Amino acid sequence: MNLPAQRVDADGRVHVDQRAVLALALPLMANSAVQIVLGLTDVWFIGRISTRALAAVGAMQWLVLVVVLVLGGAGNAVQTLVAQSFGARRYWRASQALWTALWATACAAPLFVLVGAARHLILAPFGFDAGIEGLAAAFWYPRVGGAFAGAAVWALLGFFNGIGRPRSTLLITLVTTVTNAVLNQIFIFNLGWGIAGSAWATNCAQLLGVGLGIMIFLGGRYRQDYRSHLMWRPRARQLLTQLRLGLPMGLLPASDLLGFAIFQMMQTRLGTAGGAATQLVIVLTSLAYMPGYGISSAGTTLVGQSIGAGARDWAQRVGSRVILLAAIYMGAIGVLIALGGPWVLPLFTGSHDTDAVAAVALGVHLLWLAAAYQFFDGLNLGSSLCLRGAGDVRVPAMLVLPVSLLLFVPLAHSLTFAPGQGWVSFLPQFGLGAVGGWVAVLVYVIVLGSTLFLRWRSRAWQAIRI
Numbered sequence: 001m002n003l004p005a006q007r008v009d010a011d012g013r014v015h016v017d018q019r020a021v022l023a024l025a026l027p028l029m030a031n032s033a034v035q036i037v038l039g040l041t042d043v044w045f046i047g048r049i050s051t052r053a054l055a056a057v058g059a060m061q062w063l064v065l066v067v068v069l070v071l072g073g074a075g076n077a078v079q080t081l082v083a084q085s086f087g088a089r090r091y092w093r094a095s096q097a098l099w100t101a102l103w104a105t106a107c108a109a110p111l112f113v114l115v116g117a118a119r120h121l122i123l124a125p126f127g128f129d130a131g132i133e134g135l136a137a138a139f140w141y142p143r144v145g146g147a148f149a150g151a152a153v154w155a156l157l158g159f160f161n162g163i164g165r166p167r168s169t170l171l172i173t174l175v176t177t178v179t180n181a182v183l184n185q186i187f188i189f190n191l192g193w194g195i196a197g198s199a200w201a202t203n204c205a206q207l208l209g210v211g212l213g214i215m216i217f218l219g220g221r222y223r224q225d226y227r228s229h230l231m232w233r234p235r236a237r238q239l240l241t242q243l244r245l246g247l248p249m250g251l252l253p254a255s256d257l258l259g260f261a262i263f264q265m266m267q268t269r270l271g272t273a274g275g276a277a278t279q280l281v282i283v284l285t286s287l288a289y290m291p292g293y294g295i296s297s298a299g300t301t302l303v304g305q306s307i308g309a310g311a312r313d314w315a316q317r318v319g320s321r322v323i324l325l326a327a328i329y330m331g332a333i334g335v336l337i338a339l340g341g342p343w344v345l346p347l348f349t350g351s352h353d354t355d356a357v358a359a360v361a362l363g364v365h366l367l368w369l370a371a372a373y374q375f376f377d378g379l380n381l382g383s384s385l386c387l388r389g390a391g392d393v394r395v396p397a398m399l400v401l402p403v404s405l406l407l408f409v410p411l412a413h414s415l416t417f418a419p420g421q422g423w424v425s426f427l428p429q430f431g432l433g434a435v436g437g438w439v440a441v442l443v444y445v446i447v448l449g450s451t452l453f454l455r456w457r458s459r460a461w462q463a464i465r466i
Contacts, residue, residue: 370438
């Protein structure tokens, strides 16, 4: 029997079946494309409020994801455990991994609410303009307080991706995205909730996604093959095992995103134009990032299934192919986005807003810096998610944390702020503004992508057992 994405030719030689890789990756890319639409929809609605609202949300969006990744805990491990269980044909174990994550998320829900309620305590150290801080606080509380729904959706999508059923993932994401768009209009403008309405729209849409995902999971096929209706009882030992794997899995991207959160707060502190331009650039580069994540997520599944089947050398081969595809795709799309920037960026700002012109003009320049690092971000995503499929999460997390907080953040501070502008005075300050900040991003992503790719090539993960 062939291994995942394996093809044997007429002469008996084994190849990576490119069509099988793409058959898994394309629906995952489509799912990511839908998530791009979700992000662009939010930005479009928030941009209609004001450029200041756009800057405020931009300052908070990465920090929201950090909270989800850290408190999501056991849910981060679902795709890896499900893929390895599927490869080993222990289908009941795949269902158990999902139920464990859902129980853990339910227990963590009060923590999400507490972190959301601490909005002023969290925002105070960053020294935002009072107007932007008020908008950020109004968004933070409902968005973080309800983010446990996003963590639950993430666990459900991990199950369907892990068994190679990304069409179910796509359906859930489509329903969530359409619902989010409708509720944005109703909550922000029709009900007059403003920026908080965008947060409530996302929460409600994700709760609907949770309900739909559970309904599919408990359907006939999964009841029969995966015993999904029988594995719901919580098991303390399984929860602890899953947390030991899931927490460092969440720490790796959380360390990366924490650095980006602090970076974006720097741009917002610098001024409305810099914060809004950075938010616009990040949203547009998601056209490369999110499909690249979809390709890389296929690596998690294929590597995990190969290891579950006992074929670690094949996991190395198929994972390397996925990493190459992610890097080439992201590099090419990054250039195309930069070329189209002057025509696309104005679509996301209000013509009535005096800060919009400055934000768009700055964003056009920043897009070229973002394009320069996309290939290495493909190495970063592909390598980290293939390592995740192998269960190699602790060492990569320990590699990413110092690169993010000891290299990227200080470098961004030094290049962004002029003397007297920043948070600290002991670092040199060159005053290059948002352009300097994005130069720091370029350096950071090159170092990060190269480091994780070398970890993958080292094959150290082949000795790991979970």
